[in-house]
Amino acid sequence: MPLSSAIRSVLLGIVLVVAGLWIGQNIKLLPVDASTNAPVYDELFRVLFSIGAILFLGITGLVVFSLIKFRRKPGDTSDGIALEGNLSLEILWTAIPAIVVLFVGIYSYDIYDRMGGMLPLDHGGHNHQNMASEERIWGGISSGSIEKSGMVVNAPLPVEVTAMQFAFIFHYPKGDITSGELHVPTGQPISMRLESRDVIHAFWVPEFRLKQDVIPGQPTILSFTATKPGRYPIICAELCGPYHGGMRSAVIVDSPKAYEEWFKNNAKTPVSEL
Amino acid sequence: MTTVAPVEEASKENISQEEVHHDHRLFGLAAFLVADGMTFAGFFAAYLTFRAVNPLLPGAIYELELPLPTLNTVLLLISSATFHRAGQALKRNETDLCRRWLLITATLGSAFLASQMVEYFTLPFGLTDNVYASTFYALTGFHGLHVTLGTLMILIVWWQTRKPNGRISSENVFPLEATELYWHFVDGIWVILFIILYLL
Amino acid sequence: MTLASSPDLSKESEPLQPKGWLRYFSFSVDHKVIGLQYLICGFIFYLIGGALASAIRIELTSPISDFMPRDVYNQVLTLHGTIMIFLWIVPVVNGAFGNYLIPFYVGARDMAFPRLNAVAFWLIPPAGLMLISSYFITGAAESGWTAYPPLSINTPAAGQIIWILSVLLLGGSSIFGGINFIATILKLRRPGLGLMQLPMYCWAMLGTSILVVLSTPVLAGTLILLSFDIVAHTGFFNPVMGGNVIVYQHLFWFYSHPAVYIMVLPAFGLVSEILPVHCRKPLFGYTTMVYSIMAIVVLGLVVWAHHMFTSGTPPWMRLFFTIATSFIAVPTGIKFFNWVATLWGGRISLNSAILFSCGFIINFVLGGITGVALAQVPFDIHVHDTYFVVAHFHYIVYGGSVFVIFSSIYHWYPKFTGRMLNENLGRLHFLLTFVGFNLCFAPQHWLGLNGMPRRVAEYDPQFTFVNQLSSAGALLMAISTLPFLWNVFQSAFNGPIAGDNPWKALTPEWLTSSPPPVENWEGPAPLVKEPYGYGETPETLEVALDKDLELGGDEK
Numbered sequence A: 001m002p003l004s005s006a007i008r009s010v011l012l013g014i015v016l017v018v019a020g021l022w023i024g025q026n027i028k029l030l031p032v033d034a035s036t037n038a039p040v041y042d043e044l045f046r047v048l049f050s051i052g053a054i055l056f057l058g059i060t061g062l063v064v065f066s067l068i069k070f071r072r073k074p075g076d077t078s079d080g081i082a083l084e085g086n087l088s089l090e091i092l093w094t095a096i097p098a099i100v101v102l103f104v105g106i107y108s109y110d111i112y113d114r115m116g117g118m119l120p121l122d123h124g125g126h127n128h129q130n131m132a133s134e135e136r137i138w139g140g141i142s143s144g145s146i147e148k149s150g151m152v153v154n155a156p157l158p159v160e161v162t163a164m165q166f167a168f169i170f171h172y173p174k175g176d177i178t179s180g181e182l183h184v185p186t187g188q189p190i191s192m193r194l195e196s197r198d199v200i201h202a203f204w205v206p207e208f209r210l211k212q213d214v215i216p217g218q219p220t221i222l223s224f225t226a227t228k229p230g231r232y233p234i235i236c237a238e239l240c241g242p243y244h245g246g247m248r249s250a251v252i253v254d255s256p257k258a259y260e261e262w263f264k265n266n267a268k269t270p271v272s273e274l
Numbered sequence B: 001m002t003t004v005a006p007v008e009e010a011s012k013e014n015i016s017q018e019e020v021h022h023d024h025r026l027f028g029l030a031a032f033l034v035a036d037g038m039t040f041a042g043f044f045a046a047y048l049t050f051r052a053v054n055p056l057l058p059g060a061i062y063e064l065e066l067p068l069p070t071l072n073t074v075l076l077l078i079s080s081a082t083f084h085r086a087g088q089a090l091k092r093n094e095t096d097l098c099r100r101w102l103l104i105t106a107t108l109g110s111a112f113l114a115s116q117m118v119e120y121f122t123l124p125f126g127l128t129d130n131v132y133a134s135t136f137y138a139l140t141g142f143h144g145l146h147v148t149l150g151t152l153m154i155l156i157v158w159w160q161t162r163k164p165n166g167r168i169s170s171e172n173v174f175p176l177e178a179t180e181l182y183w184h185f186v187d188g189i190w191v192i193l194f195i196i197l198y199l200l
Numbered sequence C: 001m002t003l004a005s006s007p008d009l010s011k012e013s014e015p016l017q018p019k020g021w022l023r024y025f026s027f028s029v030d031h032k033v034i035g036l037q038y039l040i041c042g043f044i045f046y047l048i049g050g051a052l053a054s055a056i057r058i059e060l061t062s063p064i065s066d067f068m069p070r071d072v073y074n075q076v077l078t079l080h081g082t083i084m085i086f087l088w089i090v091p092v093v094n095g096a097f098g099n100y101l102i103p104f105y106v107g108a109r110d111m112a113f114p115r116l117n118a119v120a121f122w123l124i125p126p127a128g129l130m131l132i133s134s135y136f137i138t139g140a141a142e143s144g145w146t147a148y149p150p151l152s153i154n155t156p157a158a159g160q161i162i163w164i165l166s167v168l169l170l171g172g173s174s175i176f177g178g179i180n181f182i183a184t185i186l187k188l189r190r191p192g193l194g195l196m197q198l199p200m201y202c203w204a205m206l207g208t209s210i211l212v213v214l215s216t217p218v219l220a221g222t223l224i225l226l227s228f229d230i231v232a233h234t235g236f237f238n239p240v241m242g243g244n245v246i247v248y249q250h251l252f253w254f255y256s257h258p259a260v261y262i263m264v265l266p267a268f269g270l271v272s273e274i275l276p277v278h279c280r281k282p283l284f285g286y287t288t289m290v291y292s293i294m295a296i297v298v299l300g301l302v303v304w305a306h307h308m309f310t311s312g313t314p315p316w317m318r319l320f321f322t323i324a325t326s327f328i329a330v331p332t333g334i335k336f337f338n339w340v341a342t343l344w345g346g347r348i349s350l351n352s353a354i355l356f357s358c359g360f361i362i363n364f365v366l367g368g369i370t371g372v373a374l375a376q377v378p379f380d381i382h383v384h385d386t387y388f389v390v391a392h393f394h395y396i397v398y399g400g401s402v403f404v405i406f407s408s409i410y411h412w413y414p415k416f417t418g419r420m421l422n423e424n425l426g427r428l429h430f431l432l433t434f435v436g437f438n439l440c441f442a443p444q445h446w447l448g449l450n451g452m453p454r455r456v457a458e459y460d461p462q463f464t465f466v467n468q469l470s471s472a473g474a475l476l477m478a479i480s481t482l483p484f485l486w487n488v489f490q491s492a493f494n495g496p497i498a499g500d501n502p503w504k505a506l507t508p509e510w511l512t513s514s515p516p517p518v519e520n521w522e523g524p525a526p527l528v529k530e531p532y533g534y535g536e537t538p539e540t541l542e543v544a545l546d547k548d549l550e551l552g553g554d555e556k
């Protein structure tokens, strides 16, 4: 390869990487981040988007460029160069993707860990008298790293979630509140016990970047910590029947004060008894 | 730049193809048996996963006795040997001997099926009692179907080795070989099944 | 299992050539007839599946469920997925092109088991008709193409059972086909033709067929268990009876992830055939291409649980499947870089075949990138079961496989019919398809990220505009089939005569007349040791010879 063209390639590569990184850092494709997990998720998203953008622009650019540059001119009946391969190139484009993929894997593992995915499951404050003792609890993703985010750590607030065709029901063992919508305070870890009455459903709150299938026969613990007050949709994400699309609810994230208010107004049993 | 060379002689090619024909069929059968084996593998995997994660519900019964299935294992293993004998006899052109071994094999297969039936009727659980019971019946039933089919095939082979106008002879051993391969496969599956369902 | 076509039989069918269309309705054992039967049959199902897709997109132009009843919507959805996968892409990229091309490529006169081959094809139309008629008779299945229990156990049984039966038939057809391809490629090679001299499509089909043989039976077994749950009230997958719904998912995806490679590996192979011809360059990196196919086959068998990241899978499993899945990107990437390198420095004819192939490369790269992202557990948790996934796999199966099918039709139509297609109509077809496709599916990434789950008939009104955009794209795609159909029909009668080898290609199917005679070549089969020996430089000859030795002599 002549030197000038080598330099040109390197320059193009640098431009491409910079462009990819810029796009990745500036793209706005996600809804608000309203849980401790969400900013971590968004960080991963930006990294993946940058890598993806570089790759996509690179390959698309090469294809389009080749189609224009190397298109057959009218009347030209010659063949291309008889190049059957190039070992160093092949090693290059085996090694670089392998390294990138390895990096992505390790990095996403780190993200997963920061989301609390690797935390051993405690039973999140649920009392399990009504469960057979050997019943398996399946882990969703828990929301670790609240310490790092500088918030006060409270004991997790247990909520029992029952999914059925075609609704979610939320039950607060403390206070014995049953509600069609989920109310949570900011900054407080919530530990949900998800159970399904009939088919598989899924509990999804896009603003929390959180999803977990609700599987009949396999109660699942899922925790999260909301950070921004607001009203966010809870969406069933697993096909569960004709009204699947209508199986929605809402999570209302309040300031701790406002939440306390709601709780007092709705609690059936005096809080002290628990 | 391409090398486009004509074949040496068309006839030669045809001959070489003719020669390897029956190989292809056995090869095809072997590939099919790999596929069939994967079906069993799926069932086994399901069974083992149930074992690992799904406790037997309270009150459910899933008890297996060993004597009958052990007898079954012996029956099938012997039948593999007798079938092998039949094949060898045919290749040596001793058709009568071959037919005798085939009959013995078919008898062993039927005995297996009979004993399997006895087991079914004496088991303390039914098809829908619990997951283990269901998987047990699904696996043994699917295997029993294979044995039934195999026994029928053996009988057909036996009929076709009859002296004056049978189609199978030392010149045309493929049907017998194919059935034999299939039969060994079914036996092998049984051994795995026996270990997983009864011994584990 | 039968012998290779007996000579007398083929002599009989030879005079059928002129009024030959009746052959396509017969139990022909000619691999070329069977290949075209697959293609045409598949295309008809594609049109049906496309009509269903249009119905879905019409429903989704408004946020409320107003175009059809909700349960009908789920039936339409299920039929659409099942038809597109099992009756269109799988039969066409495997059955149609595989049957037509593989015997040529290995230098045989037919497949290893011609009659089994015909049986495999003739399982498909009844299975498809059964599946579709279930909609009119009992109501079709409504639990999606994945048929997850317990939903599939709780929905109306008749439709679900018919669905299971037809998928079993189609699976059987696919297994028979796979066995046939393996035997043909490994056993029927013409004397003197080495494995490493085979055109790349053979390798792709070998890998695919291995996947078919290893994984399809597991799906069959699983569906049999599911049908027991439905009919005999066993409880394999019924939690009420102590069963386990997750076991179904594992077994299902053990087939269905490889199934995505069953849909796309042959497409990879076809592209590898098409690019060199129209670029007038050898396929870049033959050997690495072969190894990456095999790597994909092996890895493809151990990544299935990436579809189950939110199904309560334990952390170690999540991690293992993340890493395994991510690594599939490496061999896949190699193939893409090699194709780009094949384009580089070529004399590229910008015809419809090349356009569709390059469209495939661009679409698939995007689908692959979102695939690697989806493989990351934390990323997937948010977008699993949303329109993001819908976008991902349509970039793969439509932007990938379907684009390649069209590319292949433009490339091999002259061989099939002896006539050329109209290039201008072809380019129009490409333009409409490419724009329509991207307009339809690119916005769906955003929908998924922002909160629209998949498989819904109604959605949050904030998504209305983007959904309408997507539907507009779907409309363009529907329109794009019109120039294609017109082109195919009228060229069959009026197209310019193609001659034997209009592209001046080197692979063996071009070294005979168009359409080829019943036994493929009038004389003996040609021995093509270098199917990609294009290119001219002074050293060409030497290089080619060296390579020849290196490839033929095999590895250190």
Ligand code: HEM
Pocket (backbone or CB within 6 Å): C146, C259, C260, C261, C263, C264, C306, C307, C325, C326, C328, C329, C332, C367, C368, C369, C370, C371, C372, C373, C374, C375, C376, C380, C383, C384, C385, C389, C392, C393, C396, C397, C400, C401
């Ligand atoms: C670079 C390679 C690829 C990777 C890493 C990858 C990864 C994934 C992942 C992780 C999912 C699950 C997403 C979810 O449900 O949450 C998925 C879904 C899917 N992928 Fe891919 N994929 C790749 C290539 C392909 C190919 C080649 C095909 C087909 C030809 C394909 C077709 C599909 C389909 C059909 C689904 C959706 C299945 C369903 O839920 O109905 N993907 N892919």
Ligand SMILES: [Cu+2]
Pocket (backbone or CB within 6 Å): A201, A202, A236, A237, A238, A239, A240, A241, A243, A244, A245, A247
């Ligand atoms: Cu739902």
Ligand SMILES: [Cu+2]
Pocket (backbone or CB within 6 Å): C256, C257, C260, C303, C304, C306, C307
């Ligand atoms: Cu997959």
